[in-house]
Amino acid sequence: MARDTLPATEERQRDADRSQLMILAAARDEFAEFGLGGARVDRIAERAGLNKRLIYYYFEDKERLFGAVLEQAYRDIREQERGLRLLDLPPVDAVRRLVEFTWNYYLEHPEFLTLLNSANLHKGRHLQGSERARELNSPLVETLAGIVERGRQEGTFRGGVDPVQLYVSIAGLSYFYLSNTHTLSAIFGRDLMTPKARNERLSHMTEVILGYLLAG
Known part of the structure; x- marks a missing residue:
């Protein structure tokens, strides 16, 4: 049972790492184009192809x-x-x-x-x-x-x-x-x-x- 749990945990961590990198890449482009003031979390989520809630989960706020x-x-x-x-x-x-x-x-x-x-x-x-x-x-x-x-x-x-x-x-x-x-x-x-x-x-x-x- 423990052996089955470990790969699942590692896969979830890899998914989390991939999601964060996708968010960071999308946010980089958004901030570069609009600056901090003009950037929008909705557009970052759209650029990343991820749910906006994930951005707040990983990074808390803009x-x-x-x-x-x-x-x-x-x-x-x-x-x-x-x-x-x-x-x-x-x-x-x-x-x-x-x-x-x-x-x-x-x-x-x-x-x-x-x-x-x-x-x-x-x-x-x-x-x-x-x-x-x-x-x-x-x-x-x-x-x-x-x-x-x-x-x-x-x-x-x-x-x-x-x-x-x-x-x-x-x-x-x-x-x-x-x-x-x-x-x-x-x-x-x-x-x-x-x-x-x-x-x-x-x-x-x-x-x-x-x-x-x-x-x-």
């Missing part, structure tokens, strides 16, 4: 669901960053790869930027109490700190580099450009999203970051 979506968004990008195996690369190559990855990830996942815009509009309160969000981001900072320190020891990088400030600069150089591309294109009379412009931007960002890091 505010907590938004927080869970933000955590999942960070989980997704951090998982892909781990796949870069940055610690296996020479320091310069590791930093170059991280800049390239960040740029390309933002290009391929515009919903990530939109979610961050919405979160910041609400002063980051949905992440302030999130231990999970901090746990997800800490390994990246530790990895970057290790890369910078190895580069310093080898004489490639200068000393005194704060890995958090460094990552904020890497992310910010991509984030600002892509979040403001429409206004920047209008102001400067240039299409900043042509393939040529995107390649120029990536090259510029890489040179800026490495120019800061490289020892004189």
Whole structure:
């Protein structure tokens, strides 16, 4: 009897996990399109193809669901960053790869930027109490700190580099450009999203970051 109960329990857990992932994916798209204020639980349920009651069962309310979506968004990008195996690369190559990855990830996942815009509009309160969000981001900072320190020891990088400030600069150089591309294109009379412009931007960002890091 116990042997029959265990597989049934595991199957129910798998169903619950699948349902939550479906809700999070649907909510991500809803929040990215309409923001927190404009998002509707009814539409999220429709997008997920699930009963609205399940959303309230798993996530309680729209505010907590938004927080869970933000955590999942960070989980997704951090998982892909781990796949870069940055610690296996020479320091310069590791930093170059991280800049390239960040740029390309933002290009391929515009919903990530939109979610961050919405979160910041609400002063980051949905992440302030999130231990999970901090746990997800800490390994990246530790990895970057290790890369910078190895580069310093080898004489490639200068000393005194704060890995958090460094990552904020890497992310910010991509984030600002892509979040403001429409206004920047209008102001400067240039299409900043042509393939040529995107390649120029990536090259510029890489040179800026490495120019800061490289020892004189």
